[in-house]
Amino acid sequence: MAPVPISSIKVGHIDDVQELRKNRPKTIPERFVRDMNERPTPAMALSLPSSDIPVIDFSNLTKGNTEQVQTEILKLADACENWGFFQVLNHEVDLTLMEIMEKSSRDFFMLPLEEKQKYHMAPGTVQGYGQAFVFSEDQKLDWCNMFALGIEPQFIRNPNLWPKNPATFSETVEVYSREVRKLCQNLLKYIGLGLGLEGNVFEKMFGMAVQAIRMNYYPPCSRPDLVLGLSPHSDGSALTVLQQAKGSPVGLQILKDKTWVPLQLIPNALVINIGDTIEVLTNGKYKSVEHRAVVRKDKDRLSIVTFYAPSYEVELSPMQEFVDEENPCKYRRYNHGEYNKHYVTNKLQGKKTLDFAKI
Ligand SMILES: COC(=O)C(/C=C/C1=C(C)CCCC1(C)C)=C/O[C@H]1C=C(C)C(=O)O1
Ligand SMILES: O=C(O)CCC(=O)C(=O)O
């Protein structure tokens, strides 16, 4: 489908969710109220213990003896194949830096609306402050305020969207993003080894990898049973790294065996998920997993999400190692820049975006 020209996008009025909340409305504006089939199931009934979600100890990969490295690579491969989501402990992203990143993000969201609107996300774009992925007046809105920035390569940056206030915000984003980038590179190396490939296969293929960051702030909601914090989607990246701010309630849910499962996160861990790119490259051996966020009546929630993907010039198709008579090729060859365009010009709708690549 050809992208809709930005000038013709009519998104209607998009309420700022924090401002809405300030007035404590008794009823939720219709644009946020989901159809019955989309509404969240009461989370309590579905809670899984955190032990059910794979946990990777990154220090076993980087500092372990041969046996520890092998065992952890097998655990990682199993997590990628059977969950598509896992948590990483001892990930080498500095814990104090993570806290500073959380504080800076929270400080940003707590600024007056007119200050945040200096970095307004234009309709049909994904960088800046606002709601991304809204393309029509009748589209339901998420109970979330977002702030997103392109990080690498430099040409995807829009310098006008990098906040001067809070003063240290932009520098914190830079330092944090460098550390998370290293983690993505390392994880991809071990994911490659777990697939029986050379450790540098993804790094070589991706070129100057694209990296973006998005902060999602979910204010409390008087009717969490009617709304969604973030619509169901898979990520178009290769890997996504999610940091949930300390003290945030459970909110992220993954679709596992057709059931929405809430993720109980370990403090200081980072959550990693497989994106559409890895699904295509492995011909579906590792799948991107549909996920969404729900909100709470009594508590706000903040997440900081990094998307790591191949350079826009890269042509992608399933690697020949994953294609044979039993596993025929499921995805066509396409350019990642084209996929990126397709991804950001369509609303979040489960795994529908990946139809772009399906044969
Ligand atoms: C839900 O997913 C996203 O919001 C998202 C957006 C990423 C981006 C920015 C926030 C700004 C710079 C551009 C970019 C599109 C990378 C997901 O990113 C994925 C989607 C694709 C495609 C990708 O490469 O990363
Ligand atoms: O906030 C969350 O837990 C989910 C965020 C997410 O999936 C995203 O930003 O792509």
Ligand SMILES: [Fe+2]
């Ligand atoms: Fe996501």
